[in-house]
Amino acid sequence: MNVSPWVWALTLTGLLAIIAVDLFLINRDENKEFTTRRAAFWSVFYIGLAVLFGLGVWAFAGGRYSAEFFGGFVTEKSLSVDNLFVFMVILTRFAVPKNAQHKVLMVGIVIALVLRGIFIAVGAAAIAQFTWVFFIFGAFLIWTAVGLVRGGDEDEFKENRLLKWAKRVIPTSDEYEGQKILTRKGGRRMVTPLLIVMIAIGSTDVLFALDSIPAIFGLTTEPYLVFTANAFALMGLVQLYFLLGGLVDRLVYLGHGLAFILGFIGVKLIFHAMHEYGVAWAPEIPIWLSLAVIAGTLTATTIASLTIGKRAGERAAEPTPVEAGEGESPTLESDRA
Numbered sequence: 001m002n003v004s005p006w007v008w009a010l011t012l013t014g015l016l017a018i019i020a021v022d023l024f025l026i027n028r029d030e031n032k033e034f035t036t037r038r039a040a041f042w043s044v045f046y047i048g049l050a051v052l053f054g055l056g057v058w059a060f061a062g063g064r065y066s067a068e069f070f071g072g073f074v075t076e077k078s079l080s081v082d083n084l085f086v087f088m089v090i091l092t093r094f095a096v097p098k099n100a101q102h103k104v105l106m107v108g109i110v111i112a113l114v115l116r117g118i119f120i121a122v123g124a125a126a127i128a129q130f131t132w133v134f135f136i137f138g139a140f141l142i143w144t145a146v147g148l149v150r151g152g153d154e155d156e157f158k159e160n161r162l163l164k165w166a167k168r169v170i171p172t173s174d175e176y177e178g179q180k181i182l183t184r185k186g187g188r189r190m191v192t193p194l195l196i197v198m199i200a201i202g203s204t205d206v207l208f209a210l211d212s213i214p215a216i217f218g219l220t221t222e223p224y225l226v227f228t229a230n231a232f233a234l235m236g237l238v239q240l241y242f243l244l245g246g247l248v249d250r251l252v253y254l255g256h257g258l259a260f261i262l263g264f265i266g267v268k269l270i271f272h273a274m275h276e277y278g279v280a281w282a283p284e285i286p287i288w289l290s291l292a293v294i295a296g297t298l299t300a301t302t303i304a305s306l307t308i309g310k311r312a313g314e315r316a317a318e319p320t321p322v323e324a325g326e327g328e329s330p331t332l333e334s335d336r337a
Contacts, residue, residue, distance in 0.1 A: 001065050003224040011224075015231050018049070022235070023106045039242035046236030053228065067287045068220035071294060072229035075219060075265070078298050079212040079258060080237050086204055087241055094197045100179045104194055105238040108201025115202065116230050119213055124223040134273035137214035141266030148259035162203045163196070172196055205234075218265035218272075219290055253308075257301030264293055 022042075050073050058066035087105065096104055126133045171190040173183050181195050216226050268290065274282035 001061055001222045001224065003222075008224070011228065015235070018235065019106070019110060022238075023103065023110075036243060039239045043236055043239040043243050046232065046239060050232040050236070053232065057225070064287065065220075065222065065225060067291060068222065069225045069229055071219040071287055071291045072216040072225055073232055074291070074294055074298070075215055075261065076212055076229050076233035077236070078261070078294070079215065080233050080240075084237070084241050087201060090197060090200050090204065094193060094200070096194070096197055097176055097178075100176065100194060102238060102242070103179050104197050105201060105241060107198040108205070109234050109238060111198060111202025112205035113231055113234050116205075116213065116234075117227060120223060120226050120230065123213055123217060124221070124226070127217060127221055131273055131276045134269045134276070137217060138266040138269030138273065141214055141218070141262045141269065145259040145263035145266065148255050148262070163200050166199045167196055170195070214269070215262055215265045218269045219287065253301045253305045257297045260297050261294055264297075265290070 054066050054069045054073070057069050091101055091104070123133075171188065172195070173185055173190045173192050175192070176194065177183050177192050179194070180192055181198075183190055183192050213226070213230075216229060220226060220229075268285045271282045271285060275284050
């Protein structure tokens with residue numbers, strides 16, 4: 001897929017324009033919270049943009065690259081849902097006011113997109129030069145999948161070095177001032193805690209990209225498709241955060257579904273590398289099969305979470321016979337008589 005510099009420039013300009021509209025026009029009223037209704041509308045809007053872009057790829061580059069884009073977009077979108085858990089923890093930990101959460105998340109996503117762009121460029125250059133990189137990516141994805149199945153602290157927020165450095169070096173005030181990033185205290189110019197939260201969101205997202213970027217390289221090796229799929233997945237993530245809300249906690253089997261997808265793509269990458277090195281029996285998994293596996297897994301885990309997981313939660317919430325009779329004195333049949 002040959003993408004000219006002017007196409008790259010036009011794409012980046014369009015993405016920046018969309019982000020600017022989202023950041024400065026959609027939520028320009030500082031006293032207005034981002035409601036679920038607005039989140040639903042803009043979530044549909046961003047998904048629609050991604051679909052239109054994928055159809056544009058189909059029209060100008062063919063069905064193969066369009067399928068690769070859609071496969072990458074769906075994968076990045078599903079893996080990004082896991083980010084929402086950490087976003088909730090960060091916003092709660094820093095006590096971000098609700099009317100400032102949209103701006104914080106949006107700027108954090110912009111930071112994440114820039115850092116992911118660097119990561120994608122490095123990964124694409126490595127893959128172009130060294131086929132064995134596919135073995136590393138594949139093994140890492142399988143290792144990550146095993147970690148997801150075993151469980152752990154993947155949803156726990158931990159301050160990274162960039163965030164610790166920012167908190168130590170940048171003069172920061174103690175209180176929020178609406179959606180302001182800059183303020184002045186005692187004649188000294190400072191930043192409000194909003195900037196620190198933005199850095200936390202953006203830098204933490206890159207840690208999640210350590211598995212999502214290798215995963216999408218397992219579906220397409222085209223840097224243009226990898227970047228645009230990430231961009232569309234991230235841009236709609238803010239709206240998805242407000243839309244899902246408490247629903248995220250009900251997706252109890254999502255981790256298992258994501259683990260299966262990562263494991264599948266990891267095996268696909270290893271098979272691809274073996275095929276490139278001339279191993280005759282190593283199959284090349286077609287993109288249509290990858291799409292079917294990803295879509296089927298996400299559908300199955302979502303249905304299971306909202307049905308089986310819900311019933312299991314209701315059973316766990318029911319009081320046991322001991323709990324139901326707690327506080328009552330035991331009564332013998334002879335006493336009733």
